[in-house]
Amino acid sequence: MYAHDNDDIMVPNNYVGSVIMGTTNGPVMNEDQMTWCMGIAPTSTDEITYGTSLLFMYNLNAAIYHCPADLTEIQDHPGMPRKRSYNLSNSANCSMDNHFRMCSEIRQTEELFTFIDTHEDEIFDSTFGVIPETEYFFNNYWLDVPADRHGRGANIAFADGHAEHWRWLANKFGSEFISQSYSDDDLTDLRRLQQHIKGAGGN
Numbered sequence: 001m002y003a004h005d006n007d008d009i010m011v012p013n014n015y016v017g018s019v020i021m022g023t024t025n026g027p028v029m030n031e032d033q034m035t036w037c038m039g040i041a042p043t044s045t046d047e048i049t050y051g052t053s054l055l056f057m058y059n060l061n062a063a064i065y066h067c068p069a070d071l072t073e074i075q076d077h078p079g080m081p082r083k084r085s086y087n088l089s090n091s092a093n094c095s096m097d098n099h100f101r102m103c104s105e106i107r108q109t110e111e112l113f114t115f116i117d118t119h120e121d122e123i124f125d126s127t128f129g130v131i132p133e134t135e136y137f138f139n140n141y142w143l144d145v146p147a148d149r150h151g152r153g154a155n156i157a158f159a160d161g162h163a164e165h166w167r168w169l170a171n172k173f174g175s176e177f178i179s180q181s182y183s184d185d186d187l188t189d190l191r192r193l194q195q196h197i198k199g200a201g202g203n
Contacts, residue, residue, distance in 0.1 A: 001069045002054065002055060002058065003066050003102075003103045008100055008102045008103050008104050008181055009093065009101060009103075010093040010100065010101065010102065011036045011037055011052035011054050011055055011088075011092075011093060012034050012036065012054065012093050012095075012198065013033075013035060013036045013089075013090070013092050013093050013094040013126070014034070014070065014093075014094060014095050014096070014129035015035045015036075015037065015038045015039075015125050015127065016090070016094065016096055016125045016126070016129070017124045019172045027033060034054060035053075035054060035126070036053060036054055036055050036088055036126065037053045037055070037065065037084060037088075038053070038126070039052060039083060039084060039126065040124055040125065041078075041082055041083070041084045041085070041118075041123040041124060041125075041126075042072075042074070042075050042082065042123070042124065042150050043074065043075045044074070044083060044096040045074055045077060045080070045083075046083070047062060048062040048065050048083055048084070049062070053065075053193045055100070057115075059126075062083065065083060065084045065085070065086065065151070066081060066082060066084060066085050067081060067086070067117060067147070067155075068087035069081065069149045069150060070085040070120050070147075070149065071120075073115075074176030082120075084123070084126065085117065085118065085120070085123070085147070086115050086117060086118060086125065087115070087118040087125075087126055087127055087128035087144060088114055088115055088116075088126060088127060088128060089112075089113055089114055089116065089127075089128050089130065089197060090127050090128060090129045090130060090161070090197075091112055091113075091114075091130070091197045091198065092112075092114050094127055096127075096168060097129070099197065099198065100112070103159065106159055108160055109158065109160035110159070110160040110162065111158070111195075111196055111198075112158060112159040112196060112197070112198070112202020113133075113156050113157070113158055113159075113193070113196040113197070114157045114158060114159050115156070115157040116128050116144060116146055116147075116154060116155075116156045116157070117121045117146060117147035117149070117150065117154035117155050117156070118144060118147055119144075119145040119146060119147045119148070119172050119173070120147065120149070120174065121145075121173070121175075122145040122175055123144075123174075124168055128143075128146075129143030130144070130145045130193055130194060130197045131143060131159075131194075132144060132194060132197060132198070133191060133194045133195075134164060138178070140175070140181050140187060140190070141177055141178050141179065141180050141181070141195070142175075142178070142179050142180075142181065142190060145172050145173065145174055145175065145179065146172060146189075146193070147165075147172065148166070148168055148171055148172040150165065151167060152167055152168050152171060152172075153165055153166050153167035153168055154166055154168070164193070166185075166191045168185075168189045169185035169186070169188055169189055170182075170183050170185035170186035170188075170189055172186075172189075186195050
């Protein structure tokens with residue numbers, strides 16, 4: 001619906017933290033007021049509204065940004081559930097990766113994953129980063145980790161509007177930003193997700 005109202009352009013996805021490799025510095029936020037959802041999931045107490053999400057006008061219900069099975073609370077606010085449990089793939093109109101900006105650029109919308117349950121111990125910004133399998137160094141690493149709170153699986157939405165439940169071969173563990181796959185099964189799970197970031201079987 002957002003793309004239909006905005007000349008085929010997918011909702012911007014530019015609230016993302018970047019880390020400079022080789023340093024111990026924390027992430028630098030690439031903030032963009034024009035984005036699908038702002039806020040650092042573990043710490044943000046801001047309500048999701050028109051001012052924090054470009055998609056809010058299409059649903060008017062902040063509760064849909066939070067998974068009912070995600071029982072985590074906002075840091076330093078006991079009893080207050082987090083506002084967000086999902087991230088949007090960096091394939092979808094993220095200026096740092098820029099795979100696809102317009103829906104018409106996606107050859108197979110049913111193959112490109114968009115929103116994904118994100119692991120509650122790892123979720124931070126609102127962009128889910130995945131390095132392509134063909135990349136030279138970080139292709140065996142998780143930039144972000146999917147959730148496994150649904151029967152060791154996650155719910156994943158695709159660019160054509162359908163959703164799927166994927167069960168993982170390996171349990172998932174949250175970590176800070178980048179973690180190497182820890183087993184053959186975990187690597188197989190990563191490869192499966194990597195095949196759905198280009199929207200055409202990896203192309």
